[in-house]
Amino acid sequence: MEAFTGLTAIFFAAIFTNNILLTNYLGMCSFLGVSREVKTSIGLGAAVVFTMAFTSALNWLVYYYVLIPMHLGHFRFIVFIIVIAAFVQVVEMIIERVSEPLYNALGIFLPLITVNCAILGVCLFMLIRDYTFAESFIYGFGSGIGWMLAILAMAGIRQNMKRSKVPKGLEGPGITLIIAGIMALAFMGFSGMINI
Amino acid sequence: MKLIKNILHSVRPLFEEGGKLRAMLPVYQAADNFFFSHVEETTCAPYGRDPIDIKRYMTLVIVALMPAFLASLYFFGPRVLLLMLVSYVAGGLIEVLFAIVRKEEINEGFLVTGFIFPLILPPGIPLWMVALGSIFGVLVGKEIFGGTGRNLFNAALVGRCFLAFAYPARMTATWIAPGPEKWLQLPGSLAASAPDAVTLATPLGLAKSGVMTAPLDLLVGNISGCVGETSALAILIGGVILLLTGVANWRTMAGGMASMTLLAWVLNLIWPAQVAPPGFQLLAGGWMFGIVFMATDPVTGPATLSAKWAYGILIGTLTVLIRSYSGFVEGTMFAILFGNICAPLMDEVVIRLRIRRCAAERACS
Numbered sequence A: 001m002e003a004f005t006g007l008t009a010i011f012f013a014a015i016f017t018n019n020i021l022l023t024n025y026l027g028m029c030s031f032l033g034v035s036r037e038v039k040t041s042i043g044l045g046a047a048v049v050f051t052m053a054f055t056s057a058l059n060w061l062v063y064y065y066v067l068i069p070m071h072l073g074h075f076r077f078i079v080f081i082i083v084i085a086a087f088v089q090v091v092e093m094i095i096e097r098v099s100e101p102l103y104n105a106l107g108i109f110l111p112l113i114t115v116n117c118a119i120l121g122v123c124l125f126m127l128i129r130d131y132t133f134a135e136s137f138i139y140g141f142g143s144g145i146g147w148m149l150a151i152l153a154m155a156g157i158r159q160n161m162k163r164s165k166v167p168k169g170l171e172g173p174g175i176t177l178i179i180a181g182i183m184a185l186a187f188m189g190f191s192g193m194i195n196i
Numbered sequence B: 001m002k003l004i005k006n007i008l009h010s011v012r013p014l015f016e017e018g019g020k021l022r023a024m025l026p027v028y029q030a031a032d033n034f035f036f037s038h039v040e041e042t043t044c045a046p047y048g049r050d051p052i053d054i055k056r057y058m059t060l061v062i063v064a065l066m067p068a069f070l071a072s073l074y075f076f077g078p079r080v081l082l083l084m085l086v087s088y089v090a091g092g093l094i095e096v097l098f099a100i101v102r103k104e105e106i107n108e109g110f111l112v113t114g115f116i117f118p119l120i121l122p123p124g125i126p127l128w129m130v131a132l133g134s135i136f137g138v139l140v141g142k143e144i145f146g147g148t149g150r151n152l153f154n155a156a157l158v159g160r161c162f163l164a165f166a167y168p169a170r171m172t173a174t175w176i177a178p179g180p181e182k183w184l185q186l187p188g189s190l191a192a193s194a195p196d197a198v199t200l201a202t203p204l205g206l207a208k209s210g211v212m213t214a215p216l217d218l219l220v221g222n223i224s225g226c227v228g229e230t231s232a233l234a235i236l237i238g239g240v241i242l243l244l245t246g247v248a249n250w251r252t253m254a255g256g257m258a259s260m261t262l263l264a265w266v267l268n269l270i271w272p273a274q275v276a277p278p279g280f281q282l283l284a285g286g287w288m289f290g291i292v293f294m295a296t297d298p299v300t301g302p303a304t305l306s307a308k309w310a311y312g313i314l315i316g317t318l319t320v321l322i323r324s325y326s327g328f329v330e331g332t333m334f335a336i337l338f339g340n341i342c343a344p345l346m347d348e349v350v351i352r353l354r355i356r357r358c359a360a361e362r363a364c365s
Helices: A002-017 A028-033 A038-067 A073-098 A100-113 A117-128 A133-160 A173-188 B002-015 B022-035 B054-076 B079-102 B109-119 B127-141 B155-166 B168-172 B180-185 B203-208 B215-220 B232-245 B250-270 B278-283 B287-294 B305-325 B332-364
Strands: none
Touching: A002 A133, A028 A133, A028 A173, A038 A073, A038 A100, A038 A117, A038 A133, A073 A100, A073 A117, A117 A133, A133 A173, A133 B332, A173 B127, A173 B155, A173 B332, B002 B022, B022 B079, B054 B079, B054 B109, B054 B180, B054 B232, B054 B287, B079 B109, B079 B127, B109 B127, B109 B155, B109 B287, B127 B155, B155 B168, B155 B332, B215 B232, B215 B278, B232 B250, B232 B287, B250 B278, B250 B287, B250 B305, B278 B287, B278 B305, B287 B305, B287 B332, B305 B332
């Protein structure tokens, strides 16, 4: 029971109180680039959820069963990136063979998020916070959901803004960053609710 | 009135094409509109069923705000007028600047924002903070998104949120004990830190340490808190005006009230020490003001009817959760801002579902 409440707390904290995008400002580039329409951001969001959950679990195994026994902990940055890139490539190939619709929905976004810093960020946070295997997976999954929530809300807002007269100098990334800032202000309200 | 008309008429050439003050035309139009409503009668079909426009919309909101405003004048004294003046002048300046640059008319949207903003601030707040918050709210919350009708977030809330994080100590320590005697202590009671002003914690703050305020005080408004949120009764009268005139949609209010009552009731049964009972939650703090005047804003809320329900429910739920479990005493501001963020997405989901249902029905028939 205690382990279960701990996992639930981590899950909700990763979505709301410690939203990887709005409190750590990680994964900003694809957030700014692919948030123009709700449809595409659903695809990208799903790909991020999937990749984050599995790479954080995979990297946990790699770190504690390969790097630590071999005293190579200082190589974790490089190894994590390689693991993420390899995982994304393999999954992309498998999806392409197995399911055509899923590939069309996710496939094009998978290479994009190989270089998403939020994915690496999640892997590094799980080490700093000394998570167990199950906690790492849940944390990765929750962070992905939180990231998806943020990009979906942003896409909804930007779709709604198509006819807005934004000042010339602020069009595009400028106004998007300001919106992200106001979103982060609203998310500040959750702070202190769940501690991880 | 005739005098004003003559003055306006005599200066008109200055603002027309080729006049010296052409760039200031929006100022002239605003003055003209303020005194003499611009009436153009239709002479042929189609006829408007009801000529409601931004001006009438906003005027009705101001009328609905009047009871709360009068209550705040009674409880917090003449300083309220000073706050309002500063809010209007500072925010209005930005509004006028943008109208001149954009060569648009100054419209009535700011009337409500400028009126609401001081009402959601602590009564003892320094005047420069009111000006700063009003400017930030209008500039970042509204004008850069394209002005009235295009703002994504409630401009007054953006300004307040900015102040709450930029000056947390000043925003949580400037509560003044209510009482009509402030009218007799002029001009001393106008100052931010009047020597004989008594500070008093808000009901929500007191509840955190286990002291519950009497429900009657909460209802009438004899409590400490933000300027306009003091009297729940006055706000409710305003809410009835909004609903009767059709300016606000009842779904948001109903969803918010119902979800707050239900959630607070359930959580209060389980954790009575942490979560206040529903009656207290409904009457205390900024909830009543927020759900009646800010959540029902047609611009920042969702447009579809079922999304309005969801929007109200989301705001009610988040308010209870933030109040009870987060580090903040009050959660209405965050909850409504969060609702503003999600509103376009809610609309999108509702519309998609409807399209899918229509497509399915067509496929069957």
